Amino acid sequence: MLNLTKKFTGAFSVTGLEKPLAEIIRAELAPVADEIISDPMGNLLVLKKGKDSSKKLMIASHMDEIGFVVTNIEESGFIHVSNVGGINAVASSFQRVRFANGVYGVIVAESGVKPEDLKANKLVIDIGASDRKSAEKKVGVGDVCAVVPMLQKLGGTRYAAKAFDDRIGCVVSAYAALQCGKPAYDTWFVFTVQEEVGCRGSKPAAFRVAPDYAIALDVTAADECGNKNDVTKLGKGAAIKIKDSSVLCSKLIVDRLTDLAKEKKIPYQYEVLPYGGTDTSSMQMAGIGCAAGCISIPTRYIHSPVETIDMKDLKACADLLIAFIENGAE
Numbered sequence: 001m002l003n004l005t006k007k008f009t010g011a012f013s014v015t016g017l018e019k020p021l022a023e024i025i026r027a028e029l030a031p032v033a034d035e036i037i038s039d040p041m042g043n044l045l046v047l048k049k050g051k052d053s054s055k056k057l058m059i060a061s062h063m064d065e066i067g068f069v070v071t072n073i074e075e076s077g078f079i080h081v082s083n084v085g086g087i088n089a090v091a092s093s094f095q096r097v098r099f100a101n102g103v104y105g106v107i108v109a110e111s112g113v114k115p116e117d118l119k120a121n122k123l124v125i126d127i128g129a130s131d132r133k134s135a136e137k138k139v140g141v142g143d144v145c146a147v148v149p150m151l152q153k154l155g156g157t158r159y160a161a162k163a164f165d166d167r168i169g170c171v172v173s174a175y176a177a178l179q180c181g182k183p184a185y186d187t188w189f190v191f192t193v194q195e196e197v198g199c200r201g202s203k204p205a206a207f208r209v210a211p212d213y214a215i216a217l218d219v220t221a222a223d224e225c226g227n228k229n230d231v232t233k234l235g236k237g238a239a240i241k242i243k244d245s246s247v248l249c250s251k252l253i254v255d256r257l258t259d260l261a262k263e264k265k266i267p268y269q270y271e272v273l274p275y276g277g278t279d280t281s282s283m284q285m286a287g288i289g290c291a292a293g294c295i296s297i298p299t300r301y302i303h304s305p306v307e308t309i310d311m312k313d314l315k316a317c318a319d320l321l322i323a324f325i326e327n328g329a330e
């Protein structure tokens, strides 16, 4: 699983430009797939046929990550940007960034801006160009970039990286696809696009699959220093989502995941998130609707370049997902 984590966190996959990561996932899963579809929006859909083909399970994890898009370039060569997705400007400032074409820069706050006034439009990128003309040889308006990939081992089984949201969801899904036995139902492992700008890719993907059951995999808030409203605790297992702002999970899925966790002795906790949204809601409301739930991965410092997870939780999430895939919903 660490191997997949390294591969996926190192890939370029800013919202709207997820193809490099999609190609890596396609190559990983091709040996076990019965069918693979790349849809018009860029979602990657990987089918594993099940024992009962009268029912369909859809699993969704999003490939995209937050980033920046170039809005204009100053005569001096400084590059102005706008956010792609929910940027935390303070957390994203004074970092190294990389564009899809491999150009590197540093993103900094405009001089004199107080931290409390810092927004994405007060951040500028310096790629080392001495004027606009030389900057434009490397970067143009509309180009997107993200913080430079980093995967850092911390103490014990904990790791920090940028874009664990939602590369680790993709890792859990891909690992399950590779490791699971014959699925109970025809199972579509879907790697979605454009989640960070409003769960957009999962909508047409769910319309295509028309699942009976659906499970999303995404990160959720974990215990951070000074936060008294801990949603989940790092290292305490897979988080079975009850709700977030976009969804009330199907009780059938919540109960089934709980029973499977107990039966297989997989550590679990519940997640009741008072904000946020995931692909769970798109799948729940697609077509005639379906029974949808979500396995969340406890993560600290979400949408920062140092998102932090515990690999034990990742394993618990994968074990729980595999148990559901193999045993079905009821």
Ligand SMILES: [Zn+2]
Binding pocket: 062, 165, 166, 195, 218, 219
């Ligand atoms: Zn996410």
